[in-house]
Structures are given as structure tokens and as C-alpha cells.
Amino acid sequence: MxxxxxxxxxxxxxxxxxxxxxxxxxxxxxxxxxxxxxxxxxxxxxxxxxxxxxxxxxxxxxxxxxxxxxxxxxxxxxxxxxxxxxxxxxxxxxxxxxxxxxxxKNSVFPGTHELLEYLKPKYPMHIITNGFEEVQEKKMELAGLNSFFNVVITSEAAGVRKPDEGIFRYAMEQTGAEPESSLMIGDDLPVDILGAKDFGMDQIYFNPQRLIHSENITYEVETLLEIKNIL
CATH class of the missing domain: 1.10.150.240 (Putative phosphatase; domain 2)
Known part of the structure; x- marks a missing residue:
């Protein structure tokens, strides 16, 4: 692995x-x-x-x-x-x-906190989001997510939005990461997954709705807790 x-x-x-x-x-x-x-x-x-x-x-x-x-x-x-x-x-x-x-509002997907607790000791974790900067921090705080993440990369700070490779490059600069040793987890196939793939990152496509596609991606899961079997 x-x-x-x-x-x-x-x-x-x-x-x-x-x-x-x-x-x-x-x-x-x-x-x-x-x-x-x-x-x-x-x-x-x-x-x-x-x-x-x-x-x-x-x-x-x-x-x-x-x-x-x-x-x-x-x-x-x-x-x-x-x-x-x-x-x-x-x-x-x-x-x-x-x-x-x-x-x-603070609803999160089933398994969110369990997964993050599992990953926290093993990996530095970061967020890459296209959401409005002024609300993302408060969302994370009130949903109990802030403590799990080292860096939150917003499209507004990067100046470009996913799937533009510029936001992934900016994320690498902000975190000291390299694409070939980084993994992107997201729900939006063209935006999160193919954007990361085109930049050279491995990907986990979170696909709870079991949407049909023909893309060649690294991993695919229907629930967040399945990620524990990968990482």
C-alpha cells in the first residue's frame, strides 16, 4: 500500500x-x-x-x-x-x-469524526474548499472539525477554484506537500477527483449515491469509514 x-x-x-x-x-x-x-x-x-x-x-x-x-x-x-x-x-x-x-448548522456525514480520529495520529490533514471563506471556518468550528486539520486552503486565498490545478499547487506550497505523496478525498468527481488526478495526486472518490462513471480513479468508497481500509 x-x-x-x-x-x-x-x-x-x-x-x-x-x-x-x-x-x-x-x-x-x-x-x-x-x-x-x-x-x-x-x-x-x-x-x-x-x-x-x-x-x-x-x-x-x-x-x-x-x-x-x-x-x-x-x-x-x-x-x-x-x-x-x-x-x-x-x-x-x-x-x-x-x-x-x-x-x-453542524450535521456531518456518518463516520466523519471516527474517521478523522483514526487518521489524525497517522497523517497531516488539510482542507481544500471552493466554499466562501467567511463561512468555512465557522462551519468547521461548530461541527467539531477544526482540531483535525493543519491548513485550510480556500479558493479565495488561492485565487482559483477546483478543479484548476492552481489551487492544488497553492495547497502544496502552503503545506509543504508533494503531489506524488498526497491523497485527495472528495465527493465531486470532475472538481475534486479529476482535478487532483490531473495534478498528479492519488484520489479517493466519496460516492455515497453510487453515481455511475467510467473514470479511472485511485479509490472509490460509498461510506467514509471504508477509508479506514485504505489508510
Whole structure:
């Protein structure tokens, strides 16, 4: 078995359960502003539309065709419009308060803490994330993750986002790691896994939904605790 010197994790949807925490935050704001009495048919319909629109805008953000400030507000403005709520001020409130509420939620994937406790004595561990810098630290703190990681590399600090090789190069510089002795663990095949592979790192694809693909990757797991059998 190959001996790795550094382990890099993605954060959202790999350790920190983004979808559960995001849904709880959205539901809270729908209740707070009584949107189900203002044209939103249900929390489920809001969430489904929000997810579709947000994913599309995040794809543009990763490609650099939309700015962070635009993304924060536009995702809510577009959703609200679809429900007949033409209120940019409400979209701005949602954009601001969502990022205040979101990091206070602390759901993580099953096995997260057990895996990290197992790995901590064996490897230096780091985070590479495309998430907004101002919320990632608080997310990690409130979910009990901070103490496991040496360095948190954000796309904003690196100036580029995964899968751009620049963020992986920046991560190597910040941690003193080398690609050939480093391992990337993440849930996003094109962003985390193929980005790391193209940079020369081994990868573990965390694929709890068993998504079908034809990529040649180093390892693949359905649960985090399976990683103990690899490392």
C-alpha cells in the first residue's frame, strides 16, 4: 500500500453535510419571512427550485463567469421571481442571512469524526474548499472539525477554484506537500477527483449515491469509514 505524507479533504458534501445543513437554513428563512403566505407553495418546491438554480450559478462561479457578490443574491432573486415575489430587497436579506445561519448548522456525514480520529495520529490533514471563506471556518468550528486539520486552503486565498490545478499547487506550497505523496478525498468527481488526478495526486472518490462513471480513479468508497481500509 502506498504511503502518503499528506491527506487533503474537500469539506462540503464530503465531511460537512451541506445539503442537510443548507435545507435546514432555507426552511428557517422561509418560516422567518412567512414566504408560504406570500406565494411559495411549499418548502419542498422552494428547495427543489433553489437547488437547480444554485447549482447552475455555482457552475458559473467556478468558471469565473459570475462574481461571488452576484451569486449570493441572484440565486434567491431568481427563485423568488419564479414564485411571483419580485422583491430584490428580500433576495438581499436572504443572501445575507443564509450565510449567517448556514455555518451554525453542524450535521456531518456518518463516520466523519471516527474517521478523522483514526487518521489524525497517522497523517497531516488539510482542507481544500471552493466554499466562501467567511463561512468555512465557522462551519468547521461548530461541527467539531477544526482540531483535525493543519491548513485550510480556500479558493479565495488561492485565487482559483477546483478543479484548476492552481489551487492544488497553492495547497502544496502552503503545506509543504508533494503531489506524488498526497491523497485527495472528495465527493465531486470532475472538481475534486479529476482535478487532483490531473495534478498528479492519488484520489479517493466519496460516492455515497453510487453515481455511475467510467473514470479511472485511485479509490472509490460509498461510506467514509471504508477509508479506514485504505489508510
Amino acid at each position: 502506498k504511503k502518503y505524507q499528506h491527506i487533503f479533504f474537500d469539506l462540503d458534501r464530503t465531511l460537512w453535510d451541506f445539503d442537510t445543513n443548507s435545507r435546514a437554513s432555507i426552511d428557517y428563512l422561509i418560516d422567518k419571512y412567512d414566504l408560504e403566505k406570500k406565494g411559495v407553495p411549499s418548502k419542498d418546491e422552494f428547495w427543489d427550485l433553489y437547488t437547480e438554480i444554485n447549482n447552475g450559478l455555482w457552475d458559473k462561479y467556478r468558471k469565473g463567469t459570475i462574481r461571488k457578490a452576484e451569486l449570493k443574491v441572484l440565486r434567491y432573486e431568481l427563485v423568488l421571481r419564479r414564485f411571483g415575489i419580485f422583491n430584490k430587497e428580500m433576495a438581499e436579506i436572504f443572501g445575507r442571512e443564509y450565510l449567517e445561519v448556514l455555518p451554525t
